[in-house]
Amino acid sequence: MSDLLTVEGLRVDYLTAGAPFTAVRDISFQIQPNEILGLAGESGCGKSTVAYALMRLHKPPALVRRGQILFEGRDVLSFTDTQLRAWRWSEVSMVFQSAMNSLNPVMTIFRQFHDMLRAHGPITRADAMDRTAEMLEMVGIPADRMQAHPHQLSGGMRQRVALALALTLLPKLIIMDEPTTALDVVVQREILQEVLRLREKLGFSVLFITHDIALMAQISDRIGIMRAGEIVEIGTASQIVTAPVHDYTRSLWDAMPILANAAEKGPAHAV
Ligand SMILES: Nc1ncnc2c1ncn2[C@@H]1O[C@H](COP(=O)(O)OP(=O)(O)O)[C@@H](O)[C@H]1O
Ligand SMILES: [Mg+2]
Incomplete structure (x- = not known):
């Protein structure tokens, strides 16, 4: 199957006064058609920076320094403004943490x-x-x-x-950046169920971003774990939950008592 989205060696810097700050270091991943890829990691690790750069919605001082973003093989970083306007919403769209955004x-x-x-x-x-x-x-x-x-x-x-x-x-891809973080747990669950149901019906892919890895395990097909601007581990949801390879991933699980439970059951697709 060919990738819907291919990200290769993406680096994003913030050009602040003094030395530039590299928020996204060297990130590579793919999203397949109809797949939900979770991107999890602590606050400040660079998740939103990735999301905005993918849609070319990043603004100064953020600057994409390196890498490639291919959408169905098309080079997003070289799109003209006209191409970008046509592409956003119709082929890729975004749901932000706060609907007010x-x-x-x-x-x-x-x-x-x-x-x-x-x-x-x-x-x-x-x-x-x-x-x-x-x-x-x-x-x-x-x-x-x-x-x-x-x-x-x-x-x-x-x-x-x-x-x-x-x-x-x-659209073929929806980028959701902490879409349920501002909501209470019951509403959060309802919205996630809605996303899974609509994906069945309409057949889109999702990049699902959250700092909540328990939530992520419930909705994602594959999960990437981010730390300090890098993806330290990426794999199927069940592998990341039950057999994480990286120490950092394990420490994220250990920090979450609720996950002891999720790990036993494996990632549940019914949320
Ligand atoms: N406009 C900005 N100027 C300078 N640094 C920024 C800016 N926006 C974000 N950063 C920094 O980039 C890093 C990643 O931020 P962000 O992508 O928002 O992380 P996350 O979404 O994972 O919480 C953080 O260290 C943050 O302080
Ligand atoms: Mg964020």
Whole structure:
């Protein structure tokens, strides 16, 4: 099977006053079609830097210094702005930790769907409303909520809206950066179930980023463990949970009592 995404030797520096700081050192991984790859590691290890660089959403002082990002064999780092605009949302989209970073607080939900749809091709208002209704219902939100503003929804509902928005143009890859970190455990579980269900239905790949490796083990097919800007270990979820090779991975498990349990059962795909 050919890779959906290939990342080869990626390095990202922050050019701060004084010496540049290398946040992502030399990272390589692949994501297959329909695969959920988890990227786990402690806060500050460079996960979000990877996510933003992959979508070319990184901004100064961040600079991609080295490496290659191939999406279906196409060289993302050489895309023009026009190519990038066409590519984002339609082929790869992103759900951020806080829906407030994905959603515009002063615009109704419908307006945000409408703007995104219009940016990718001509569409009538009526068709945009139908598509918005369909997507909201797909993530369990009544269609009439499209007239609400984000602040009128609960945190869990906002995150569902962000997920629906990310899925609207049927992208092949969704990058989720701590998508459930701000939510309570019950809502977190519901959203993850939703992601697994939608993946079955629509068949997309996910790069799932979190500092919570227990959560990661429940949703991922493969897991990469990041530390200080590098991937120290990558393998199937069951290998990373039950037979981690790297000391650092083991220490992450040991730091999590809940994982003793998960390790016995192996990664569960029903969350
Ligand atoms: N704008 C920035 N300027 C300078 N350093 C940054 C900036 N953003 C992030 N960093 C640094 O890069 C490292 C990785 O950050 P980040 O990718 O956000 O980690 P994570 O998402 O794993 O918590 C951290 O040490 C952080 O302090
Ligand atoms: Mg982060």
